Amino acid sequence: MNVTSHRRSTAGKPVTAPVRLLSGFSAQQRKLVLQAAELRSFPANSVIVTGGDPATHLFLLRRGRIKYYHVMKNGDEVLLAWLLPGDAFGIGTLLKDPQRHVGTAVAVDHCELLVWSRENLRSLGEVSKILAENVIRILLYYLEEVSDRLVGITAEPAKQRLARTLIRLCRRSGQLRSKGMELEITNEYLAALANVSPFTASRHLKKWERQGVIQKRRGQIVFLLPDRLLPD
Amino acid sequence: MNVTSHRRSTAGKPVTAPVRLLSGFSAQQRKLVLQAAELRSFPANSVIVTGGDPATHLFLLRRGRIKYYHVMKNGDEVLLAWLLPGDAFGIGTLLKDPQRHVGTAVAVDHCELLVWSRENLRSLGEVSKILAENVIRILLYYLEEVSDRLVGITAEPAKQRLARTLIRLCRRSGQLRSKGMELEITNEYLAALANVSPFTASRHLKKWERQGVIQKRRGQIVFLLPDRLLPD
DNA sequence: TCCGTTCTTTGCTCCAGAGCAACGACACGC
DNA sequence: GCGTGTCGTTGCTCTGGAGCAAAGAACGGA
Numbered sequence: 001m002n003v004t005s006h007r008r009s010t011a012g013k014p015v016t017a018p019v020r021l022l023s024g025f026s027a028q029q030r031k032l033v034l035q036a037a038e039l040r041s042f043p044a045n046s047v048i049v050t051g052g053d054p055a056t057h058l059f060l061l062r063r064g065r066i067k068y069y070h071v072m073k074n075g076d077e078v079l080l081a082w083l084l085p086g087d088a089f090g091i092g093t094l095l096k097d098p099q100r101h102v103g104t105a106v107a108v109d110h111c112e113l114l115v116w117s118r119e120n121l122r123s124l125g126e127v128s129k130i131l132a133e134n135v136i137r138i139l140l141y142y143l144e145e146v147s148d149r150l151v152g153i154t155a156e157p158a159k160q161r162l163a164r165t166l167i168r169l170c171r172r173s174g175q176l177r178s179k180g181m182e183l184e185i186t187n188e189y190l191a192a193l194a195n196v197s198p199f200t201a202s203r204h205l206k207k208w209e210r211q212g213v214i215q216k217r218r219g220q221i222v223f224l225l226p227d228r229l230l231p232d
Numbered sequence: 233m234n235v236t237s238h239r240r241s242t243a244g245k246p247v248t249a250p251v252r253l254l255s256g257f258s259a260q261q262r263k264l265v266l267q268a269a270e271l272r273s274f275p276a277n278s279v280i281v282t283g284g285d286p287a288t289h290l291f292l293l294r295r296g297r298i299k300y301y302h303v304m305k306n307g308d309e310v311l312l313a314w315l316l317p318g319d320a321f322g323i324g325t326l327l328k329d330p331q332r333h334v335g336t337a338v339a340v341d342h343c344e345l346l347v348w349s350r351e352n353l354r355s356l357g358e359v360s361k362i363l364a365e366n367v368i369r370i371l372l373y374y375l376e377e378v379s380d381r382l383v384g385i386t387a388e389p390a391k392q393r394l395a396r397t398l399i400r401l402c403r404r405s406g407q408l409r410s411k412g413m414e415l416e417i418t419n420e421y422l423a424a425l426a427n428v429s430p431f432t433a434s435r436h437l438k439k440w441e442r443q444g445v446i447q448k449r450r451g452q453i454v455f456l457l458p459d460r461l462l463p464d
Numbered sequence: 465t466c467c468g469t470t471c472t473t474t475g476c477t478c479c480a481g482a483g484c485a486a487c488g489a490c491a492c493g494c
Numbered sequence: 495g496c497g498t499g500t501c502g503t504t505g506c507t508c509t510g511g512a513g514c515a516a517a518g519a520a521c522g523g524a
Contacts, residue, residue: 070379070383072383072387076387078382078383078386078387080379080382080383091368091372092372094365094368095365095368095369095372096365099369099372102372102375102376102379103379129361129364132361132364132365132368133326133327133328133364135368136323136326136327136364136367136368136371137327137331139368139371139372139375140323140324140327140331140334140371142375143334143371143374143375143378144334146375146378146379146382147302147312147334147335147378149382150310150312150378150381150382150385150427151302151304151310151312153382153385153386153427154310154385154427155304155308155310157480157481158480158481186500186501186502187501187502187503188501188502195382195385195386196481196482197481197482197483198501198502199481199482199483199484199503199504200480200481200482202502202503202504203503203504205502206502206503206504216502217490218489218490218491218500218501218502219501389510389511390510390511418470418471418472419471419472419473420471420472428511428512429511429512429513430471430472431472431473431474431511431512431513431514432510432511432512434472434473434474435473435474435511437472438472438473438474448472449520450470450471450472450519450520450521451471451520
């Protein structure tokens with residue numbers, strides 16, 4: 001999977017920025033926090049953290065996409081989150097006693113991340129109070145996301161889950177184009193996020209395309225009439 | 233997993249105390265925090281918080297059981313958590329900007345809770361730093377719980393989900409009796425936590441009972457041979 | 465003790481959607 | 495251009511487990 005067109009910041013900017021790790025700081029504080037971080041790059045398909053390992057670093061994604069998933073004993077993978085620029089993980093690092101990573105994070109594209117070690121975080125002193133507040137907000141957001149998915153699986157049919165997932169993704173990372181909202185994701189990952197088989201996903205997406213609601217290319221979806229998705 | 237070798241307590245206390253809101257305080261600090269709280273009682277079946285309402289109070293359950301669930305538009309309920317003494321909710325209260333409750337909390341039995349208003353929390357000053365750390369730990373725990381459930385639904389059959397749910401519940405609130413570990417829960421709620429229909433739950437539970445692995449009464453399950461649950 | 469209520473069991477039907485196979489379509493390197 | 499690998503499509507089969515009905519069992523109140 002190779003996604004060449006990344007972020008032309010001219011025509012396409014993300015629509016919302018829901019929860020941020022570095023908000024609420026004064027310019028000076030922000031500088032302090034950023035100085036304590038290290039900027040690291042990860043090539044596509046490289047493992048950033050492994051589920052179960054102790055969380056020794058806090059990560060903030062700057063560029064690229066990350067799949068965050070749970071690995072079963074038989075090797076099957078269950079996608080937990082689809083991380084985009086602005087998202088943070090490795091939050092257990094903030095705590096005094098060592099926590100373990102919930103899932104494995106793998107770079108889908110080439111990624112750039114800000115990385116804080118536990119020591120550097122501890123040296124932040126008073127500033128870390130604001131950081132804690134942000135982290136609580138982020139965790140509440142993740143919790144709501146996962147809960148929503150749980151609710152979806154237990155109480156909604158596949159088509160609705162798919163539609164909702166599409167809308168959520170669009171809100172988070174849709175890019176405004178002339179034709180409509182554009183989304184960069186493969187059927188496979190979309191299906192995994194909606195907890196639907198890739199076959200079922202493909203079927204419904206094709207149907208929506210035939211109805212003129214969306215338009216598909218490889219690894220890309222363009223919303224033409226976003227409102228017409230849920231009612232069908 | 234061997235349930236009996238956990239912690240010898242005086243016949244009838246919960247086995248583990250995984251994540252606590254009030255840990256890490258000195259005796260004096262603890263007193264301060266407790267003084268800022270109000271002790272409130274809720275009768276069985278009363279609503280404590282409603283999903284979607286702004287979170288104005290932080291709750292810590294002292295006695296009783298609470299079901300925490302999401303209400304769908306059609307009125308269906310999806311159980312998100314089964315709260316027991318020591319569990320906290322309404323965590324969004326900690327944040328500066330108002331958050332909304334993710335789910336609705338209803339007392340299953342008669343309940344006693346410690347309640348902190350936003351104002352009282354803000355008056356705690358330095359102590360709230362420890363509180364923040366505890367809250368982060370609690371949120372990480374909840375996140376892991378829900379993620380585990382998500383993983384279960386997408387990758388495990390009904391029987392395994394049921395077994396795992398039973399084991400988790402047992403670890404959290406099992407009470408040591410002479411025959412084995414005792415658990416107070418109805419088929420219905422157990423089924424909801426495992427994301428299984430009550431019928432499927434009943435079938436598997438009956439089978440385990442016939443195999444002598446567990447023993448059932450109304451609203452109660454006794455583990456006789458906990459190890460023999462998963463292998464079938 | 466009796467009755468109403470709330471849980472539990474069990475046989476049966478039925479279907480959403482997973483999974484396979486086989487093919488088509490696009491992207492990329494050479 | 496041509497071959498190779500990844501991604502997407504579509505027809506088909508098959509099954510786990512939901513859901514209903516109807517009966518049974520335990521509890522609580524009067």
